Amino acid sequence: MADALSKGARTLITDGGVQSNHARLTAAAAAKVGMKALLVLGAPELGDNNGNLILDNLFGADILFMEGASVKDMEEAMDHEAAKLSVAGKRPYIIPIGGSTPLGDLGYVDAVKELAEQADFDDPIIFAAVGSGGTLTGLLLGCRLYMPKAKVIGVAVAGGTNHIKRHMAECFKGAAELLGVEETLSVDDIDIIDDCYGTSYGVPCPGGDEAVKLAASTEGILLDPVYTGKAMYGLREAVKRDVFDKTRPVVFWHTGGSPCLYAFSKNYAKNFRN
Secondary structure, X not given: OHHHHHOOOOEEEEEEEOOOHHHHHHHHHHHHHOOEEEEEEEOOOOXXXXXXXXXXXXXXXXXXXOOOOOHHHHHHHHHHHXXXXXXXXXXXXXXXXXXXXXXXXXXXXXXXXHHHHHOOOOOOEEXXXXXXXXXXXXXXXXXXXXXOOOEEEEEEOOOOHHHHHHHHHHHHHHHHHHHOOOOOOOHHHOEEEOOOOOOOOOOOOHHHHHHHHHHHHHHOXXXXXXXXXXXXXXXXXXXXXXXXXXXXXEEEOOOOOOOHHHHOHHHOOOOXXX
């Protein structure tokens, strides 16, 4: 946001799934600083006007729906819309999907610094959801700088893991350059569990739904079926498969997303009426 403001932007443009948490937060941030937001949203099926979509509307965002669109389709649409806004003098600022850029990744670098300052351990196993890769990139760089004994494991919420790893390596290098540190990341250094996402992005899977119910009923913690539910499913599978040292502390990095629960309420609601 600071970069957008410094460039005199008046309209933020970003893309994502129809229930994108990043898009919703972008809309909220735009409202906070007096900008307009344009959200380009796609999904296999657009579904009901619920969950994050309600919040997008409350924040005053304009929404361009692209059912069945690929990320490339949405990126081209953002460029097209930005060109129109530029002609109209509305100074667009494009934020790529998920905010997964070197600049965006720095948020999670700071988050690891905060964890290192607060925790009474220095060698955790950290689990987090992986969508566009920004969260995991920031966590990896943050751990290099502030918790070098930590191990970071991602849980993919969709396919295309090899592409995401290459994108992460590029963003990691860019984020390190912004911080003025000499750190690089190889794709071989990235540990992602890629068999716990079900059929595709944005579509709940049985293991993820079970994890959502378990976290709520045992801890009072709300996960969501698109990201954190699948991440918790991946963590449970990792425990079963003995993929890490269980004597070390485990940190489950909750990246939010509870509004998505309302968009998928049929997956969890009992029939309370006889």
